[in-house]
Amino acid sequence: MLKALVWKESRELAPLVAxxxxxxxxxxxxxxxxxxxxxxxxxxxxxxxxxxxxENWLLxxxxxxxxxLGFWQTAGELSRGTLLFLLHRPVERTTVFTAKLxxxxxxxxxxxxxxxxxxxxxxxxxxxxxxxxxxSMTTATWLMWFRLPLFYLGAYLSGLRPxxxxxxxxxxxxxxxxxxxxxxxxxxxxxVTxxxxxxxExxxxxxxxxxxxxxxYS
Amino acid sequence: MSDAIVIEGLTKYYGPRCVVNTVNLRVPxxxxxxxxxxxxxxxxxxxxxxxxxxxPDAGSSKLLGDDSSSLTPxxxxxxxxxxxxxxxxxxxxxxxxxxxxxxxxxxxxxxGRFLDEILDHFRISPKSKMGRLSNGQRAQVSLALAxxxxxxxxxxxxxxxxxxxxxxxxxxxxxxxLIQRSGRxxxxxxxxxxxxERVADRIGxxxxxxxxxxxxxxxxxxxxxxxxxxxxxxxxxxxxxxxxVSQRQIGxxxxxxxxxxxxxxxxxxxxxxxxHVEEVEMNLEDAFISYTRGETRPLPxxxxxxxxx
Numbered sequence: 001m002l003k004a005l006v007w008k009e010s011r012e013l014a015p016l017v018a019x020x021x022x023x024x025x026x027x028x029x030x031x032x033x034x035x036x037x038x039x040x041x042x043x044x045x046x047x048x049x050x051x052x053x054x055e056n057w058l059l060x061x062x063x064x065x066x067x068x069l070g071f072w073q074t075a076g077e078l079s080r081g082t083l084l085f086l087l088h089r090p091v092e093r094t095t096v097f098t099a100k101l102x103x104x105x106x107x108x109x110x111x112x113x114x115x116x117x118x119x120x121x122x123x124x125x126x127x128x129x130x131x132x133x134x135x136s137m138t139t140a141t142w143l144m145w146f147r148l149p150l151f152y153l154g155a156y157l158s159g160l161r162p163x164x165x166x167x168x169x170x171x172x173x174x175x176x177x178x179x180x181x182x183x184x185x186x187x188x189x190x191x192v193t194x195x196x197x198x199x200x201e202x203x204x205x206x207x208x209x210x211x212x213x214x215x216x217y218s
Numbered sequence: 219m220s221d222a223i224v225i226e227g228l229t230k231y232y233g234p235r236c237v238v239n240t241v242n243l244r245v246p247x248x249x250x251x252x253x254x255x256x257x258x259x260x261x262x263x264x265x266x267x268x269x270x271x272x273x274p275d276a277g278s279s280k281l282l283g284d285d286s287s288s289l290t291p292x293x294x295x296x297x298x299x300x301x302x303x304x305x306x307x308x309x310x311x312x313x314x315x316x317x318x319x320x321x322x323x324x325x326x327x328x329x330g331r332f333l334d335e336i337l338d339h340f341r342i343s344p345k346s347k348m349g350r351l352s353n354g355q356r357a358q359v360s361l362a363l364a365x366x367x368x369x370x371x372x373x374x375x376x377x378x379x380x381x382x383x384x385x386x387x388x389x390x391x392x393x394x395x396l397i398q399r400s401g402r403x404x405x406x407x408x409x410x411x412x413x414x415e416r417v418a419d420r421i422g423x424x425x426x427x428x429x430x431x432x433x434x435x436x437x438x439x440x441x442x443x444x445x446x447x448x449x450x451x452x453x454x455x456x457x458x459x460x461x462x463v464s465q466r467q468i469g470x471x472x473x474x475x476x477x478x479x480x481x482x483x484x485x486x487x488x489x490x491x492x493x494h495v496e497e498v499e500m501n502l503e504d505a506f507i508s509y510t511r512g513e514t515r516p517l518p519x520x521x522x523x524x525x526x527x
Contacts, residue, residue, distance in 0.1 A: 001321050001322050003321070004317070004318050004321030004322070007318075008307070008318055011309070012307070012309065080305060080308075081301060081302075081303055081305030082305045082306065082307055084266075084269075084271060084299075084301040084305055085301060085305050085306060085307075087271065088269060088271075088294060088297075088299045088301075089294070089319070089322040090291040090292065090294040090295035090322050090323065091291050091294075091322055092291060214273065216266075216271070216272040216273060217266070217271040217272065218262075218263065218266055218271070218272050
């Protein structure tokens, strides 16, 4: 049954993930690798994982994908009425939402994580670019990647929350980039950042489960 | 006989508006219960509260002895629910929807062959995409999926909504044939009386959130009378009394609809000075319309002036 739920969620979100992958493949990577391979001494900003352009781009694609996935799984399914069909299956409501959240978080992380890993492997391969590379150079990018589910969870909670006014309903989504930045600014080291990020994400999850159990599906 | 559905004081507000008002209802096991009401009467909200999709503001309900607000997976497996509009995943094929639904039920509960036979009866290919099916076909797939786990209780929320007359008739006839087996309880809401009349042993009528009728279908039909009072002069209002459902003025006549029309009502009619009193039997549809229409403004009459074409 869990397998069926995961299959359904993955299959439903596949078109959105495909769009994100196309955006990554078509726009960023060919361009970035081309610049890295052709850089000169005055262009040190293009050193892989020293430049911030990769982070910015992944932030845009990963964040946008997370928001799209979160809304699709909640507001989308509510508006199509299929949530009534899903919630009447003989399974605990928490199982349904856990499957949805697990698939959403994993896909959000994969959309950004696979390109980062690919880029890092490329950068770690000798002879591909004329600049130094150490794996520790990727830490900041991985920390950013770890914070991406905030966008997904913010959108998920906003899509699930009942609210008459869009502004108040979207509060969790508006809070996500602020928390994202806050966790970036208050950086005491990777471990602290990871723990703080997990705590914020846990708070989002608790709110999601509370809303999922208490809201009306009308 | 035990009750498959028990509703006690169920109430729901949307903002200041009370959409379901202190509804009490019991549906015995094995009964086919038609739940009627006009659009917006609160039927869907009540059905959703029954299914645990909407939380009541007051009162409670039980399905097969299990509290609606916390239905266990075991109880859900014994109850089929067809939501309004037959929501199914449009990107799935019928075969995919079948496999997906089947995954939630124990193998001994799932009657795959029966489901295939229903789909075959409706001439729906398992390879068809849900998004390409007509509303009627989607309703048929929904029904097939709902019946495959052999539920003890079926809750159908306006299952014929949005279907044209022919498809609706076909769907209902198939539904009656397929779902009626001994001991199975069916609770279905509709705003179309003829749909209910054909199937239901018992009916309930919800008017503005209040359950005004809960009785066997024949009893309802027999108890309601339309009485036409004719006056020579101005038409007075019929005084409020027990059993009075509605009254409306048409020209110099006053039409009243009364439950259990009797001596008390006859005396009141005489006291009003009616020159002619006529009792008219009502068919179920007229009875339902009278019951749910409520108070109306007087209709204009052309009696006094000739029509000009």
